[in-house]
Amino acid sequence: MRTGVVVAGGRSTRFGGRDKAVADLAGTPMIRRVADRLDSAVDGLVVNCRAEQVTSITAALDGLDGVTFATDERPDEGPVAGVAAGLAAVESEYAAVVACDMPLVDPAFVTYLFERARGRDGAVPRPDEWLQPAQAVYRTEPMLAACRGALERGERRLRDAVAELDCAVVQREAIRRHGALPSLENVNTPAELDAVAEQL
Numbered sequence: 001m002r003t004g005v006v007v008a009g010g011r012s013t014r015f016g017g018r019d020k021a022v023a024d025l026a027g028t029p030m031i032r033r034v035a036d037r038l039d040s041a042v043d044g045l046v047v048n049c050r051a052e053q054v055t056s057i058t059a060a061l062d063g064l065d066g067v068t069f070a071t072d073e074r075p076d077e078g079p080v081a082g083v084a085a086g087l088a089a090v091e092s093e094y095a096a097v098v099a100c101d102m103p104l105v106d107p108a109f110v111t112y113l114f115e116r117a118r119g120r121d122g123a124v125p126r127p128d129e130w131l132q133p134a135q136a137v138y139r140t141e142p143m144l145a146a147c148r149g150a151l152e153r154g155e156r157r158l159r160d161a162v163a164e165l166d167c168a169v170v171q172r173e174a175i176r177r178h179g180a181l182p183s184l185e186n187v188n189t190p191a192e193l194d195a196v197a198e199q200l
């Protein structure tokens with residue numbers, strides 16, 4: 001069994017403060033595009049967000065079956081806390097974590113990440129000099145423990161949590177071979193949302 005975790009608990013400050021998760025992208029809320037694409041690669045979805053986002057995100061995901069919410073115990077603890085909350089609600093051995101602001105996420109690439117993760121703690125793309133841990137597959141238990149450890153140490157970046165794990169690193173060449181560089185694009189600003197709309 002495979003689970004998808006969509007992380008959406010951020011404040012969208014670079015987007016101007018309105019929740020980018022439910023921002024309209026060519027007629028469809030961005031998180032709906034992410035959920036629909038990811039859903040085709042997994043057996044069930046967990047959405048992590050703040051409690052006050054549940055109503056608007058539920059509306060955005062209307063009609064999509066098998067969605068569970070895992071809300072932040074405390075808001076604004078960063079993406080590591082969001083991933084931890086999401087993974088705590090996952091029942092499968094492996095889960096794909098995808099940020100809500102990656103509307104071009106490619107389900108075939110997610111499936112490839114599940115394959116690369118087999119027997120390891122995960123598979124994380126590295127499109128440039130940095131890992132992209134916000135679109136990756138993790139073994140649920142070790143990543144959850146790594147997130148909790150990072151939080152205890154006051155580390156707020158996902159790559160701090162990932163550093164503890166034995167993950168396959170999917171290099172740029174392999175990402176390109178799968179035609180998946182657009183999959184990793186993330187939307188931080190309204191201009192980036194417009195740029196993504198051009199690629200749909």
Ligand SMILES: Nc1nc2c(ncn2[C@@H]2O[C@H](COP(=O)(O)OP(=O)(O)OP(=O)(O)O)[C@@H](O)[C@H]2O)c(=O)[nH]1
Pocket residue numbers: 007008009010011012013014015048049050072075076077078079081082083098099100101134186187188
């Ligand atoms: N649960 C939770 N998720 C977060 C938090 N901060 C960021 N995220 C999520 O992590 C992913 C990447 O974060 P960013 O691109 O920085 O998004 P953001 O924090 O909403 O946007 P900015 O405020 O502009 O940094 C997104 O899916 C966010 O929803 C947080 O404090 N809690």
Ligand SMILES: [Mg+2]
Pocket residue numbers: 010011
């Ligand atoms: Mg942020």
